[in-house]
Structures are given as C-alpha cells and as structure tokens.
Amino acid sequence: MKKISLAITTIALVSACNFRPYHEEKYIDINPNETAFVIPLEQGTKSDQKQLKSVEYLEQKKVATKRIYTPTVWHQTGRSENEGEWIPSVVVIKVDRSPVTREWTKSTSTGTSSENQQINVESSNSIGFTVGITCTASIPEEDASKFLYWYGGKSLAAAVDNNVRSFVQDILTREFGQRDLSACQRQRKEVFDLMKIKTTEFFASRGIRIDNIGAAGEFTYTDAEIQTAINSQFIAEKKNDAAKNEVMAAEQYAKASEAIKSQKNLDAEVNMMNALAEAIKEGKLTWPETLVMSPGMSLMDLYGAKNLGSSSKNKK
Numbered sequence: 001m002k003k004i005s006l007a008i009t010t011i012a013l014v015s016a017c018n019f020r021p022y023h024e025e026k027y028i029d030i031n032p033n034e035t036a037f038v039i040p041l042e043q044g045t046k047s048d049q050k051q052l053k054s055v056e057y058l059e060q061k062k063v064a065t066k067r068i069y070t071p072t073v074w075h076q077t078g079r080s081e082n083e084g085e086w087i088p089s090v091v092v093i094k095v096d097r098s099p100v101t102r103e104w105t106k107s108t109s110t111g112t113s114s115e116n117q118q119i120n121v122e123s124s125n126s127i128g129f130t131v132g133i134t135c136t137a138s139i140p141e142e143d144a145s146k147f148l149y150w151y152g153g154k155s156l157a158a159a160v161d162n163n164v165r166s167f168v169q170d171i172l173t174r175e176f177g178q179r180d181l182s183a184c185q186r187q188r189k190e191v192f193d194l195m196k197i198k199t200t201e202f203f204a205s206r207g208i209r210i211d212n213i214g215a216a217g218e219f220t221y222t223d224a225e226i227q228t229a230i231n232s233q234f235i236a237e238k239k240n241d242a243a244k245n246e247v248m249a250a251e252q253y254a255k256a257s258e259a260i261k262s263q264k265n266l267d268a269e270v271n272m273m274n275a276l277a278e279a280i281k282e283g284k285l286t287w288p289e290t291l292v293m294s295p296g297m298s299l300m301d302l303y304g305a306k307n308l309g310s311s312s313k314n315k316k
Contacts, residue, residue, distance in 0.1 A: 035144035037061045037093045058145040097139040105132040123181040132216035147207030171195045
C-alpha cells in the first residue's frame, strides 16, 4: 500500500510540475476620447521594424473597436515545461485625444502652474520683457497616427508644454528681437497673429490641432524702472491730450458764441426790415424823396432817415 501511495504521489507531483499557469484572456477597453493601435510583438522582421517608423504603418494598425483582445504566448524560462509565463504577443497603444488648455503666465494666481511661465523675449534695443500665452490644443481622430509617430510615448499635455511652448518662444523671440521697444508695443497684434499662423500650420502636420493660441495679459518688463517710465509717459500723454481737448473745446465755444451773436444780429436786421416794410405798407412810414445810404449805414439809420423824411413832408 505504501508503494502504491508513493507512486500516486509521485505521479501527481510530476503531473503538477508539467501544468502551466492558467491562461487568462485579457482585454483592454478603449474610451470614446481615445484612439487605439494594436502593434504585433511577434514575428517581426527588419522590414517591419522600418515600417514602425512610418505614419502609414501606424494607420494600418489603428483599430475602431472599443474592447480589444490581447493574445498571449507561452514564454518558457526553465527546463520544466511549466517554468515560464504568458506574455502578450501584441501591444495596445492608446492616444488620448482630449483637448488640453495651457496658460503660461507670471502670476501665481493665474495660469496652469503657480510658477512663472511667461515667455521671455527682448527688443532689438535690448529691452527685456515677458509675455503671457494661452493655448488650447487637441488631436483630431484622423490625425492620431501622426501624433503617435511624432510624439510616441508623450501625452498631448506634455507635447504642448514642451514642443508647442518652445516653438512659440522661438517665433516670439525672433520677431520681437527684430523690433525696437516702440515697434514691439505698436505691432504686438501683428506678431501674435504671425505666431498663431505658423504654430497652427506646423503642428497640424504632426497631428496636433491648435484650437486657440494668443496673448494672455500685458507685457511685463524685466526692469521695473522701465515700466515706471512707460507709466509716467502714458500719464503725461493723457494729461497732454486732456489739455488739448480743453483748448479745442474753448476754441469751439468761442466760434459758437461768435456765430450765435452774428445770427442774432442778422435776425434783428431781418426783423427790422420786415417791420419797416409792414409800416410802409400800412402808410405809417413814408420813404424820403431822396435818400443816400452811406457805407456801413444800418437799418436803424435808415429808420431814422425815414422818420426824418416823414417829418419834413408833414411840415409842408
């Protein structure tokens, strides 16, 4: 009996040693905001490895399903048949296409980070200042292959923080560096418009859609005294403008007053003429037989002359 028991035990142990671990089927879920790529890990060739560097290859490996089965193969690590593990024969790479917004500002109360993330630039006359930038980017579903090719292993947030930001800084540094400080202030919109166009075009070819990018806030000058001088100049210009406005207002008032006075005199002349015409019509006044109007003679003078003529007639 002991021999039989020992034999059974030995057979059981040998059988157990030949059993591999349970082969669990594994699945990976893909969210609606994600695009998945299934890349085979087995039976790779040199030509396959070269193709891994192409957008076309990645596009072929893009899958539309929302749950992906990941097959596995047995990898033996020892002499015994059960010494080993089940390893995947494919790798599933997911690209999160969700929009990312970044604000690179100076203030600790604004921006994506509490650190000073404004972009440092300099004018052609060596006046340093910083500019804040806001940027929103996303990955179109049809361009996920491009993004994976160019930024494989990076999230969109990391690509925006590193690649997009450095590209923007390069453009702004070059453009502002070609202008003096006065031109930098006047042509700020033109510089940011150019930056937006170039940034949008460049990253579209790499699978990143720039939904929005532009300035966030005003210039902040490295030297505080420059900011003080600019503020003082602005205040002085405003005071000068106010003084000019007051002078112009006074001149306009004087012209208006003179016009009103002239209009009143003209109205008085017209009223007098109408009154005299009415009086003559009713026989209350008569024209003198001879009347010589001297230069500058007014209607009052004429009225006096008419009265005088009328008086002379009555005496006769």
